[in-house]
Amino acid sequence: MNQDTPFEESNWVLYKDRPSWRDIEPLSQNDGSSAIVQIAYSEKFRDVFDYFRAVLFKDEKSERSFKLTEDAISLNPSNYTVWYFRRVLLQALKKDLHKELIYVQSIIEDNPKNYQVWHHRQVIVDWLRDTSEEKQLTEAVLKVDPKNYHAWQHRQWVLEEFGIWEGEIEFVEQLLEDDIRNNSAWNHRWFCISRTSSGELMEDVLMKELKYVLDCIKKVPSNESSWNYLHGILEERGLTKYPFIWEFCEELYSEGCRSPYLLAFMVDYLEAKGEESSDNLLSVQRAIEICNALAIQHDKIRAEYWKFMARNLGKKYEASPNCSD
Amino acid sequence: MAASECVELHGRRDDDDEVIFLKDKCIRYFKRCLQVLPERFSSLDVTRLTVAFFAISGLDLLDAIDAIKDEKEKIIEWIYSYQVLPDKIESNRSRCGFRGSSAVGAPPSMGKPENAHPYDSGHIAMTYSALSTLLVLGDDLSRVDKKAIIQGVEALQQPDGSFCPLIDGAEKDMRFIYCAACICYILQDWGEIDKEKIVKFIQKCINYDGGIAQVPGAESHGGSIFCAVAALSLIDQLQTAFSPSQINKLRWWCLKRQDSGFQGRPNKPVDTCYSFWVGASLTLLDYYHFVDTQQNIAFILSTQDDIAGGLAKWPDVVPDPLHTYLGIGGLSLAGKEGVLPIHPGLNISKRAVDHLKHIHNQWGVASNIYS
Ligand SMILES: [Zn+2]
Numbered sequence: 001m002n003q004d005t006p007f008e009e010s011n012w013v014l015y016k017d018r019p020s021w022r023d024i025e026p027l028s029q030n031d032g033s034s035a036i037v038q039i040a041y042s043e044k045f046r047d048v049f050d051y052f053r054a055v056l057f058k059d060e061k062s063e064r065s066f067k068l069t070e071d072a073i074s075l076n077p078s079n080y081t082v083w084y085f086r087r088v089l090l091q092a093l094k095k096d097l098h099k100e101l102i103y104v105q106s107i108i109e110d111n112p113k114n115y116q117v118w119h120h121r122q123v124i125v126d127w128l129r130d131t132s133e134e135k136q137l138t139e140a141v142l143k144v145d146p147k148n149y150h151a152w153q154h155r156q157w158v159l160e161e162f163g164i165w166e167g168e169i170e171f172v173e174q175l176l177e178d179d180i181r182n183n184s185a186w187n188h189r190w191f192c193i194s195r196t197s198s199g200e201l202m203e204d205v206l207m208k209e210l211k212y213v214l215d216c217i218k219k220v221p222s223n224e225s226s227w228n229y230l231h232g233i234l235e236e237r238g239l240t241k242y243p244f245i246w247e248f249c250e251e252l253y254s255e256g257c258r259s260p261y262l263l264a265f266m267v268d269y270l271e272a273k274g275e276e277s278s279d280n281l282l283s284v285q286r287a288i289e290i291c292n293a294l295a296i297q298h299d300k301i302r303a304e305y306w307k308f309m310a311r312n313l314g315k316k317y318e319a320s321p322n323c324s325d
Numbered sequence: 326m327a328a329s330e331c332v333e334l335h336g337r338r339d340d341d342d343e344v345i346f347l348k349d350k351c352i353r354y355f356k357r358c359l360q361v362l363p364e365r366f367s368s369l370d371v372t373r374l375t376v377a378f379f380a381i382s383g384l385d386l387l388d389a390i391d392a393i394k395d396e397k398e399k400i401i402e403w404i405y406s407y408q409v410l411p412d413k414i415e416s417n418r419s420r421c422g423f424r425g426s427s428a429v430g431a432p433p434s435m436g437k438p439e440n441a442h443p444y445d446s447g448h449i450a451m452t453y454s455a456l457s458t459l460l461v462l463g464d465d466l467s468r469v470d471k472k473a474i475i476q477g478v479e480a481l482q483q484p485d486g487s488f489c490p491l492i493d494g495a496e497k498d499m500r501f502i503y504c505a506a507c508i509c510y511i512l513q514d515w516g517e518i519d520k521e522k523i524v525k526f527i528q529k530c531i532n533y534d535g536g537i538a539q540v541p542g543a544e545s546h547g548g549s550i551f552c553a554v555a556a557l558s559l560i561d562q563l564q565t566a567f568s569p570s571q572i573n574k575l576r577w578w579c580l581k582r583q584d585s586g587f588q589g590r591p592n593k594p595v596d597t598c599y600s601f602w603v604g605a606s607l608t609l610l611d612y613y614h615f616v617d618t619q620q621n622i623a624f625i626l627s628t629q630d631d632i633a634g635g636l637a638k639w640p641d642v643v644p645d646p647l648h649t650y651l652g653i654g655g656l657s658l659a660g661k662e663g664v665l666p667i668h669p670g671l672n673i674s675k676r677a678v679d680h681l682k683h684i685h686n687q688w689g690v691a692s693n694i695y696s
Binding site for chain 2: 027029030031032033034035036037038039040041042045049053054056057059075076077078079080081084085087115116118119122123147149152153156160181182183184187188190191194195223224225228229231232233235301302303304305308
């Protein structure tokens with residue numbers, strides 16, 4: 001939040017003491033006789049908002065109202081009415097919207113998780129149809145907090161609305177290089193890949209993605225995000241379509257890897273294999289063994305789930321006509 | 326710090342290593358929230374009603390609603406004073422609902438105003454909070470202008486099926502679909518709201534990893550999943566909106582969020598509020614029995630403030646009303662003794678939902694999701 005320095009604070013003149021505001025009667029909050037959840041506002045906060053309420057009630061579309069919204073926003077950027085009134089004023093006073101972008105950027109930098117300020121940004125960008133600053137802005141915010149939901153949402157809106165996809169995969173790869181577990185970056189990778197292909201993923205795109213994600217899994221097999229991504233890109237064609245995926249899993253397994261995500265993937269794969277034909281009973285048996293290992297050792301917090309999965313698979317196995325014992 | 330001191334500070338008993346839930350301190354914490362919040366909470370200026378909801382529904386879940394017995398009538402008056410009513414010529418119909426505070430400068434509502442304040446309007450999350458709080462307080466909703474409120478909600482539905490929180494423009498996403506569903510469910514009136522479009526929007530938010538995002542394309546998120554799943558349960562389409570494979574993937578996504586307590590997204594730290602958001606989703610999806618409740622409870626209780634009371638998002642962080650409330654909601658789902666059962670869809674006690682059922686009976690409407 002914008003904190004005034006002590007120096008500025010001491011020079012602050014309350015609106016009620018400003019000659020240029022003498023014609024305005026401040027309007028205080030009126031909770032009637034029964035105020036619940038009161039807030040011990042500072043004198044400055046109360047003063048600024050008393051005058052804000054006054055110009056709002058008069059609907060005074062003036063330069064001084066515009067300046068006042070800035071003070072109100074610095075005290076409480078979550079007040080959506082202030083932002084809305086500011087947009088009304090931007091239009092009524094025909095303000096320079098490029099200047100507004102610079103102003104909003106400074107507020108975003110101080111309040112990167114505030115809904116209202118990101119919404120304001122989107123409206124201004126939409127009015128201007130100018131996206132020249134948006135990639136840089138979101139990049140700067142994501143540098144500080146690479147999982148900031150608002151920044152990602154804003155970036156995705158810009159990409160989709162204006163169709164500017166160049167350089168996105170490189171951007172994602174840089175973020176994943178910084179933190180391979182950044183789930184937001186993985187999601188963004190999916191967003192770009194799926195939004196830039198029409199219909200199914202093309203075989204060459206898919207192969208490139210498979211190679212990338214398998215490399216990432218190899219580096220950190222305990223990373224849920226990359227396993228989720230693998231699942232996601234195989235979805236359309238089925239888990240069992242590419243034998244090299246299974247070979248990759250078996251290799252990891254034989255190297256001693258017991259990441260619960262590897263094991264869970266193997267269960268899904270073996271189950272799918274078991275469903276493909278009744279000759280695959282061994283697959284089902286192996287899946288049950290892995291479920292039990294997950295329950296007992298590798299994913300104990302979900303033990304009840306893995307026991308349930310093992311029981312379910314067991315039922316399937318017994319129900320199979322080829323199994324007489 | 327010596328290990329024994331550490332143990333003491335976290336409210337552990339020496340004998341059995343079980344953490345004690347400091348219920349009385351939580352009750353006192355909520356009571357303080359209803360009085361005067363310190364200056365650092367000034368950013369809650371426009372959403373004071375949500376703080377009241379957390380505190381009052383929280384007291385109810387702790388079976389301590391009587392702690393505010395003497396203020397009850399006054400609180401009900403205060404909530405109704407925030408109802409934005411249609412003016413004499415109904416010029417503000419699309420703006421009706423409840424405001425979250427008196428910050429905009431409109432006077433307390435008493436009957437239809439002569440002229441509406443030009444910038445006054447309801448906010449869908451505040452309308453939801455107001456109705457829920459009134460129910461918890463045992464009010465019969467007779468002073469709610471049902472028609473105006475439903476018109477206000479109708480005006481907020483977007484062409485893609487999602488909702489904005491207020492008419493003067495704001496972000497649209499899954500959170501407000503949930504608020505809309507709660508309001509319509511409580512009032513048993515869906516007006517012109519397009520439920521099919523709601524379902525379509527939710528389907529568009531389903532992700533490659535099996536989760537659900539706040540808007541199409543965004544990252545799967547425990548909070549968005551709760552809003553989507555609970556909204557579907559309230560419009561009675563949870564069984565039909567997803568394919569069996571989608572339901573199973575969603576269940577699995579939610580179950581994977583447990584790591585002691587719950588996280589909101591993969592590879593993020595656990596946070597008290599997700600014990601409710603994800604826990605309630607798992608309950609609605611009929612998968613809660615796979616949760617390790619012992620570890621979940623232990624995490625929630627590790628975020629207690631042993632001195633001032635209340636729960637925080639993480640251990641050793643200052644508590645806030647939201648995390649205190651949702652942490653208690655998480656304890657309720659886990660069956661912690663001393664906490665009343667919570668309704669996973671409406672996010673209020675089952676006792677308050679029984680009261681709603683009674684109101685619905687009086688209105689002569691019957692709905693199906695009371696359990
Ligand atoms: Zn939280």
